[in-house]
Amino acid sequence: MAAETSTEAELRSTQTGCASDMIVVEDLWKTYDMGSEQVNALQGINLHICRNEYVAIMGPSGSGKSTLMNLIGCLDTPTSGKYWLNDHLVSELNDDELARIRNKEIGFVFQTFNLLARATALHNVELPLIYNGTAAEERIQRAKGALTAVGLDTRMNHKPNELSGGQRQRVAVARALVNNPSIILADEPTGNLDSKTGVEIMALFDDLHKKGNTIVLVTHEADIAEYAHRVVHIRDGKIFSDQPSSRATRSAAVSE
Numbered sequence: 001m002a003a004e005t006s007t008e009a010e011l012r013s014t015q016t017g018c019a020s021d022m023i024v025v026e027d028l029w030k031t032y033d034m035g036s037e038q039v040n041a042l043q044g045i046n047l048h049i050c051r052n053e054y055v056a057i058m059g060p061s062g063s064g065k066s067t068l069m070n071l072i073g074c075l076d077t078p079t080s081g082k083y084w085l086n087d088h089l090v091s092e093l094n095d096d097e098l099a100r101i102r103n104k105e106i107g108f109v110f111q112t113f114n115l116l117a118r119a120t121a122l123h124n125v126e127l128p129l130i131y132n133g134t135a136a137e138e139r140i141q142r143a144k145g146a147l148t149a150v151g152l153d154t155r156m157n158h159k160p161n162e163l164s165g166g167q168r169q170r171v172a173v174a175r176a177l178v179n180n181p182s183i184i185l186a187d188e189p190t191g192n193l194d195s196k197t198g199v200e201i202m203a204l205f206d207d208l209h210k211k212g213n214t215i216v217l218v219t220h221e222a223d224i225a226e227y228a229h230r231v232v233h234i235r236d237g238k239i240f241s242d243q244p245s246s247r248a249t250r251s252a253a254v255s256e
Contacts, residue, residue, distance in 0.1 A: 018050035021084065022183060022214045023072060028081035028091075030067050030237075041067040043237040045081070049183075049216065054209045056217040056225035056245070059234035066187075068234060069218045073106055073185050074098045086182040103132050107176030107184045111191035113168045115160045121147060121167075122156040125175045132179070146174035150204060166197035173204060183214045190224055202227045 030042040041064050049055050059065035070076040071083060074090055077098070083091035090101055108114075115124045125143040134142070147156050150170040160168050169189060176184050186205065190198035205227065209215050217228050225231050226245050233240040 018048060020051040021048060022051045022053070022086060023047065023049040023216070024082075024084040025072075026082045028068075028071065028083060029079045030064075030071065030076070031079040041237055042071075042078070045237075045239060047232065047239065047242075049214065052209070052212055052214055054205075054215045054217070054227075054229045056219060056228035056231045057234060058219060058222070058225045058231055059240075060220060063234045064237040065218055065220075065234045067237075069185065069187060069216075072183075072216060073108065074102045103128060104179065105182040107179065107181035109169070109172050109176050109184065109186040109189045111188035113160070113172050113192070115168060115171060117160055120157050120159055121152060121163065121171045121174075124160075124171055125178050128175060128179050142178055143174070146178040147171070149177065150174045164197070165193050166200055169193060169197075169201050170204065173201075173208075177208070177213075183216055184208065185216050185218070187218045188220070189217070190219075190221075198224070 025045055025047040028042055028045040028047075029040065032039045032041060043064075045064075045068060057065050057068060067076075071078055071091075072085075074085070074093075075098075077093070078091050081091065082089060085101065086105055088101070090098065093101065102108075116127075122140070122143050125146050126139050129139040129142060144153075144156060147153060147170075150173050152167060152170050152174065155163060155167060158167075160171070163171065169192075173184075184205075189205070190201055193201060202224065205215055205217070215228070217225065219225050226247050228245055229247070230243070231245050232242045
């Protein structure tokens with residue numbers, strides 16, 4: 001996988017308005033064969049996300065937002081079009097190359113937590129480091145640091161059934177952080193939480209963004225999307241709107 005030259009990256013950053021691009025999608029299509037018919041889940045998506053942006057992708061069921069999330073997360077490949085992640089063209093990679101990019105560049109946070117039930121919080125957070133061959137001593141220290149960063153320094157040896165829903169999601173966030181990824185991709189991160197715990201988790205994402213993380217949040221809930229600074233609406237496989245969130249607009253007005 002070849003990285004872009006500095007000149008190419010600088011040209012794209014000028015075109016998109018970013019000081020530094022993290023995600024650039026150009027004319028992205030995803031087509032599925034459904035028997036004798038073809039279904040276009042994505043139809044010519046163009047999108048850029050700057051480094052340290054906090055972006056929500058919204059859309060109803062069937063809009064294409066999950067398909068777009070899978071492509072951004074390197075879980076699938078597009079039918080056509082180009083996708084750059086952190087200055088690397090990843091839209092043409094094979095499955096093994098995509099797996100390496102996922103482990104290095106992307107931290108995933110899912111609605112269902114996806115934790116190993118019989119493993120401690122510490123071991124769950126270690127998993128991405130085990131997969132990439134990090135030595136045991138370094139692995140443990142990094143996992144402890146990630147758990148401390150999300151406020152679970154006293155719960156490292158607890159298993160998921162010994163933790164609340166909010167604590168389990170914090171473990172999932174720590175696991176997403178442990179590899180120092182380029183982006184955090186959160187798919188409906190509050191979907192299995194009560195409203196109070198959901199607010200706490202979204203406050204954690206706020207804190208992570210302030211520390212310099214690039215966050216892409218996928219949701220169908222308008223109130224959750226408003227935590228982001230920019231909201232991209234997907235409808236029928238196309239971008240319907242791309243605007244600053246109300247929260248970002250209010251912050252800009254206050255700063256003026």
